[in-house]
Amino acid sequence: MNKQLELLVNLQGIDREIKRLEDSLKNIPLEIEQLSIPYKQLTEEIEGIKKGIELDNKERREKERGVEIENDRLSKLKEKLSLVKTNEEYSAVIKEMDSVKEKIRGLEDEDLTFMELVEEKQKKLKENEKILGEEKKRVQAAQGEGEVKMEGLKNSLQDKLMQRKSVSELIDKRIFQDYVKVAKNRGGIAVVRFAEGICQGCFLGLSPQLSSEIRKNEELIKCPHCQRMLYWMG
Numbered sequence: 001m002n003k004q005l006e007l008l009v010n011l012q013g014i015d016r017e018i019k020r021l022e023d024s025l026k027n028i029p030l031e032i033e034q035l036s037i038p039y040k041q042l043t044e045e046i047e048g049i050k051k052g053i054e055l056d057n058k059e060r061r062e063k064e065r066g067v068e069i070e071n072d073r074l075s076k077l078k079e080k081l082s083l084v085k086t087n088e089e090y091s092a093v094i095k096e097m098d099s100v101k102e103k104i105r106g107l108e109d110e111d112l113t114f115m116e117l118v119e120e121k122q123k124k125l126k127e128n129e130k131i132l133g134e135e136k137k138r139v140q141a142a143q144g145e146g147e148v149k150m151e152g153l154k155n156s157l158q159d160k161l162m163q164r165k166s167v168s169e170l171i172d173k174r175i176f177q178d179y180v181k182v183a184k185n186r187g188g189i190a191v192v193r194f195a196e197g198i199c200q201g202c203f204l205g206l207s208p209q210l211s212s213e214i215r216k217n218e219e220l221i222k223c224p225h226c227q228r229m230l231y232w233m234g
């Protein structure tokens, strides 16, 4: 094979590998981000439950304060009852006391309802916190693995970049510049195999005459359709 062509094939292989490593490096943090979504959602959910408990407890305090106020009123009414002189007054106080008692019962019922809500939410909170702990471990493990993986990828990338440099230096400057230009315009692929009469870059057929030239691997021949450089691997 033509030495320059051989170097180009080599360079293309290195560049494909560089691209693969760079993509992996970009993907790992995205994968971890994706993996952390349930953890983040659960954290938000827990915050919501805690806030709900706080509000319910505030309601409970208000109901309890209401009960205290009504109980005070009831005590005063009891005192009043001992001082009444007429049957009419007596009936009026009793009626008022009944209505206060009714109100107290109502407030106590509401308090109980909020208490039950708090209990339910606390149960849910406990469950979620347990799951959150597991999720946290999962995310941390993935982060740890990701970091190790990325470290390895960075090292491999460093090696490939060095290889690229030494190979590039052996290629004629003009040819190298052409390679860079074609790669830039053709999705990073400037050198492709020619097989079964077809350019493996654009998958279009080439003339028999050009085909036999390419098969010799003696000269740099470009695909007339996509401008990529072609080689034959037998």
Ligand SMILES: [Zn+2]
Pocket (backbone or CB within 6 Å): 199, 200, 201, 202, 203, 204, 223, 224, 225, 226, 227, 228
């Ligand atoms: Zn082509």
